[in-house]
Amino acid sequence: MAEIWVHAEEDGGTIAPITLEILTKARSLGVEVVAVALGSAANHAEKLGEFGAARVLADAREDYTQFFALPAVDAFVALAQERKPLAILFGGTYDGRDIACRVAARLGVGMAAFASDITVEGESVKVEVPIWGGALIATKSFAAAGPHIVTFRAKAFAAEAAGSGAPQVEQVTPELSEGSKRVRILDRSVEESTGPKLEEAMVVVTGGRGMGGPENFPMLEELAGLLGGAVGATRAVVDAGWMPYSMQVGQTGKTVKPNVYIAAGVSGAMQHTVGMKGSKNIISINKDEEAPIFKLSDLGIVGDVHKVIPQITAAVKAKKG
Amino acid sequence: MFAVCGTSTFNRVRICVNVFVTVKQTPDLNVTPRLGDNHRVVREGVELVMDQADEYGVEEGLQLAEKTGGKVTVVSMGPEKANDAIRKALSMGAESGVLITDPGLAGSDALGTARALAAALKGRDWDIVICGTESYDGSTGMVPAQLAELLGVPHLSFAKKLEVEGTKVTVQRQTADGFVTIETETPVVVTVTGGLNEPRYPTLKGIMGAKSKTVDTVDLAALGLDAGQVGEGGSLVKVDGVAPAPERQAGEVITDEGQSGERVAAMLVELKVL
Ligand SMILES: Cc1cc2nc3c(=O)[nH]c(=O)nc-3n(C[C@H](O)[C@H](O)[C@H](O)COP(=O)(O)OP(=O)(O)OC[C@H]3O[C@@H](n4cnc5c(N)ncnc54)[C@H](O)[C@@H]3O)c2cc1C
Numbered sequence: 001m002a003e004i005w006v007h008a009e010e011d012g013g014t015i016a017p018i019t020l021e022i023l024t025k026a027r028s029l030g031v032e033v034v035a036v037a038l039g040s041a042a043n044h045a046e047k048l049g050e051f052g053a054a055r056v057l058a059d060a061r062e063d064y065t066q067f068f069a070l071p072a073v074d075a076f077v078a079l080a081q082e083r084k085p086l087a088i089l090f091g092g093t094y095d096g097r098d099i100a101c102r103v104a105a106r107l108g109v110g111m112a113a114f115a116s117d118i119t120v121e122g123e124s125v126k127v128e129v130p131i132w133g134g135a136l137i138a139t140k141s142f143a144a145a146g147p148h149i150v151t152f153r154a155k156a157f158a159a160e161a162a163g164s165g166a167p168q169v170e171q172v173t174p175e176l177s178e179g180s181k182r183v184r185i186l187d188r189s190v191e192e193s194t195g196p197k198l199e200e201a202m203v204v205v206t207g208g209r210g211m212g213g214p215e216n217f218p219m220l221e222e223l224a225g226l227l228g229g230a231v232g233a234t235r236a237v238v239d240a241g242w243m244p245y246s247m248q249v250g251q252t253g254k255t256v257k258p259n260v261y262i263a264a265g266v267s268g269a270m271q272h273t274v275g276m277k278g279s280k281n282i283i284s285i286n287k288d289e290e291a292p293i294f295k296l297s298d299l300g301i302v303g304d305v306h307k308v309i310p311q312i313t314a315a316v317k318a319k320k321g
Numbered sequence: 322m323f324a325v326c327g328t329s330t331f332n333r334v335r336i337c338v339n340v341f342v343t344v345k346q347t348p349d350l351n352v353t354p355r356l357g358d359n360h361r362v363v364r365e366g367v368e369l370v371m372d373q374a375d376e377y378g379v380e381e382g383l384q385l386a387e388k389t390g391g392k393v394t395v396v397s398m399g400p401e402k403a404n405d406a407i408r409k410a411l412s413m414g415a416e417s418g419v420l421i422t423d424p425g426l427a428g429s430d431a432l433g434t435a436r437a438l439a440a441a442l443k444g445r446d447w448d449i450v451i452c453g454t455e456s457y458d459g460s461t462g463m464v465p466a467q468l469a470e471l472l473g474v475p476h477l478s479f480a481k482k483l484e485v486e487g488t489k490v491t492v493q494r495q496t497a498d499g500f501v502t503i504e505t506e507t508p509v510v511v512t513v514t515g516g517l518n519e520p521r522y523p524t525l526k527g528i529m530g531a532k533s534k535t536v537d538t539v540d541l542a543a544l545g546l547d548a549g550q551v552g553e554g555g556s557l558v559k560v561d562g563v564a565p566a567p568e569r570q571a572g573e574v575i576t577d578e579g580q581s582g583e584r585v586a587a588m589l590v591e592l593k594v595l
């Protein structure tokens with residue numbers, strides 16, 4: 001049976017949701033699913049098994065957490081050259097992208113970025129990739145031998161535990177070159193936020209440039225707080241320095257699929273909507289009745305955010321009593 | 322790999338940082354892009370500009386070079402028209418340009434593009450290559466990391482802040498919930514995110530001055546690249562087809578007359594959010 005590897009990413013002391021999503025998909029492909037867990041991810045073999053990894057290649061050495069990206073590249077290349085998996089799947093995260101691109105270049109193999117789906121027939125792998133901000137879907141295949149490298153968009157698949165048994169764990173120690181220890185990780189800085197995480201919130205209230213300035217975002221924070229939700233932002237807003245990058249929703253930001261998405265002063269550019277059009281219900285407020293965001297809204301309100309948001313907040317407070 | 326420049330007084334030498342900035346010419350942000358029958362972006366009849374992502378790269382390169390007395394060279398791969406993007410960077414203040422153009426390069430995938438860029442950088446004097454995070458039309462953000470790999474140097478990605486002191490390069494790299502500070506030595510490839518600087522507009526003097534600056538044009542033969550490694554033929558990923566994505570249905574659009582707060586609250590109750 002063909003073997004497909006999944007890069008196990010750790011996030012906040014546990015396996016990242018995107019890894020679980022990809023494992024869930026991988027186990028439906030009729031292949032042997034192998035998770036590659038480097039650094040602290042190696043401590044979570046059980047969880048990887050729960051979501052579909054039949055085997056785990058584990059290497060808990062600290063080099064992976066002390067040095068940036070390059071040790072993982074060395075490890076993937078050495079392991080792949082020796083064992084020749086059909087494909088290696090990565091989350092399209094900051095780290096996943098960096099590692100995947102270099103692995104593909106070093107192996108001289110094809111890579112598809114930000115896929116939303118994958119199919120495998122024998123040795124043939126096909127992927128679907130949203131392009132042009134998700135307006136079009138391209139079907140891509142690989143022209144030469146693998147391992148084929150694929151990164152996936154967040155939330156392309158819903159993560160579900162398989163209820164399978166413990167995976168078979170194999171400790172590996174691929175050779176890490178001295179050169180791979182050239183980029184030192186000095187420290188991590190976390191932007192504190194209250195309430196649920198943007199990617200996990202059931203309600204997201206996003207402000208765009210139409211909010212007028214950072215001084216108007218507390219209005220959105222209050223509304224999000226009342227609804228148990230999180231605040232998001234467009235790239236125009238984060239590039240202007242109004243809000244931190246971690247709040248960006250869209251192609252280069254986060255993908256969200258909440259129950260309710262409220263877009264305030266957001267035009268609805270493709271690169272934004274690709275990150276939110278999977279929301280169950282979309283409510284938008286824009287003073288321009290021609291704004292593209294209305295084309296995908298369940299309820300569109302033509303109006304001024306400075307008037308409409310306080311109205312919504314007041315009505316929500318009244319309903320909550 | 323670094324050059325010492327200026328007069329050195331005692332042991333205080335100044336190290337100038339020579340920067341190569343990669344720039345790509347892409348369709349104007351304000352037009353909706355079209356794909357042709359061959360699944361490539363239609364460039365005919367479309368206003369082409371220097372990719373917005375690369376404006377930040379050029380600006381960052383210029384600031385670095387100004388601070389250290391180094392030089393900025395821009396390099397672009399594309400049809401001859403890509404010269405316009407190079408000219409724009411020259412009028413912003415870059416010193417010279419390299420245009421990689423050859424019919425055999427059409428249809429290159431990210432790795433093919435990275436191969437051409439890496440070949441063009443070979444033998445040239447650089448400490449830092451600055452790239453944009455992702456281009457408007459490719460948007461895969463693969464070229465910079467693959468270029469770094471082929472050059473055999475580290476890639477400091479998603480930089481929201483870049484500092485260079487002598488040969489030490491420090492970057493604040495964006496993460497999902499903040500940033501991580503990473504550090505290495507030159508030579509290095511850095512990709513910058515939007516918002517780390519305010520790209521300058523070319524001045525009239527800059528535009529006039531750019532006319533006398535040189536752009537070195539190179540083709541596949543000059544790069545010593547084999548046609549099979551680049552272009553459509555060398556592409557390891559094939560596009561089998563392109564179809565429109567399923568679209569959401571538009572719902573109701575109302576005009577606010579003081580009733581929208583109630584309307585939204587009612588909807589939230591119906592959806593069991595309240
Ligand atoms: C490679 C690439 C990647 C990108 N990635 C992302 C991404 O991840 N996320 C993202 O968001 N963007 C992304 N973009 C940028 C995207 O193309 C848009 O530029 C951006 O989404 C626009 O943000 P905006 O809607 O806030 O601003 P604008 O487009 O300026 O829209 C502001 C809107 O507010 C409305 N408005 C103004 N005043 C009021 C008022 N008082 N009341 C009500 N409405 C008002 C206006 O009518 C307008 O529709 C990317 C672009 C590129 C090229």
Ligand SMILES: Nc1ncnc2c1ncn2[C@@H]1O[C@H](COP(=O)(O)O)[C@@H](O)[C@H]1O
Pocket residue numbers: 343344345346372374375378396397398399431434451452453454455456457459460461462463464465
């Ligand atoms: N043809 C090209 N010529 C020069 N630079 C390029 C080219 N393609 C990509 N780049 C660089 O790589 C960055 C990311 O592009 P991409 O990988 O296409 O998303 C761009 O912002 C450019 O800096």
